[in-house]
Amino acid sequence: MSRKVLLVYAHPDATSYSAALRDLVMRIATERGAEIRLHDLYERGFSPVLSANEWTLRGAAPDAKPHLAPYFEDVDWCDTLVFIYPTWWSGQPAVLKGWIDRVLANGVAWNLDDTSGHAMPALRKVTRIVAITTHGRSRTVNRLCGRAGRATIMRSVRRLCSWRCRARWIALYSLDRSTRFERDRFMQRVERLLQRTL
């Protein structure tokens, strides 16, 4: 069965290392015979801000937000979520955090249970999550500053998916001082991970 991959990518610069990672993921996914859809948030000019109107509609059905319908459809379609982003201030760039805030909405990623008031997971089809990120600074500095961005994906998004969902987190540290060798080696790690996952 071929995988249906939704790749969510956020980086302002098309010549960046993250863009190279995106191309790598696209290539491997195609080689493995997976179907792939790309949300290039910067290219699409995605607005990260959850408006007051959307806040009011947070418990409403997805039909109430027609402007997000293409995003909802892709999330509903996929069984594999791949995130590629640079880590800034311990977390996702605002535009990606905005995608998570706005697109993972009621009726799409979770259903509000009326009796308990709990948000029940609705991404039951999603059985793989891969997060690929780069940090400017070292692993130690990132540990000391907390890893809030990791929790957003590995804890909050993971929880919405299938109970047997495998979530993988792969990060390149000290990108600012990295050598060509280290960057290439990380590419190979990503490639191996995707060969196993997709």
Place this chain on the structure above:
Amino acid sequence: MTALVVFTHPKPDSFARELLEATVEGLTAAGHTVTTVDLYRDNFDATLSREEWRAYPTTRPMTADERYAALVREADVIAFVFPMWWSGPPSMLKGFFDRVLAPGVAFDLGDTGRVSPGLRHVRRVAVVTAAEPPGHFSHRSTRHLAHAFGRSLRRATGWRTRTVVCWAGPGEATSDDAKREQFLARTRERMATLR
């Protein structure tokens, strides 16, 4: 003493607004001159642009908003009031970090790429937040993440700054008025101790 309160919530009449008021009252009682920044009211643009990203490592970095940057530069205490969404701050607040806390404001990048802290004057970082919907995760792990949010500033403040967290658990942020009041009072007291 100067305190900067960064407020993020899409709705002007939410519980977060009451939290904001409690925070401001507390900080005023502690003797601070308080300035509030309301990112939604200011229609802050949260997306870091390509030009800003390219200017990041250069000697002439860009700051999104000079007024915000000036407020950050003179703050002794920075307090963030926001709802916790998906284990983290709303995208709007994340955009404030990405764009306003740029080189030249929050830190300086030397020629060698070494980061030198730019927020040494900030002595306390306060995080005032209400929890995610009930039934998600344990109280402990969510409180831990509220701490982690404040600690992400540690490198920029030179590791010395203490993070103070006022976190309302699911039971406190939902419908029960008495519990809300209790939490607001606690926030006010806690903020009044920040000197």
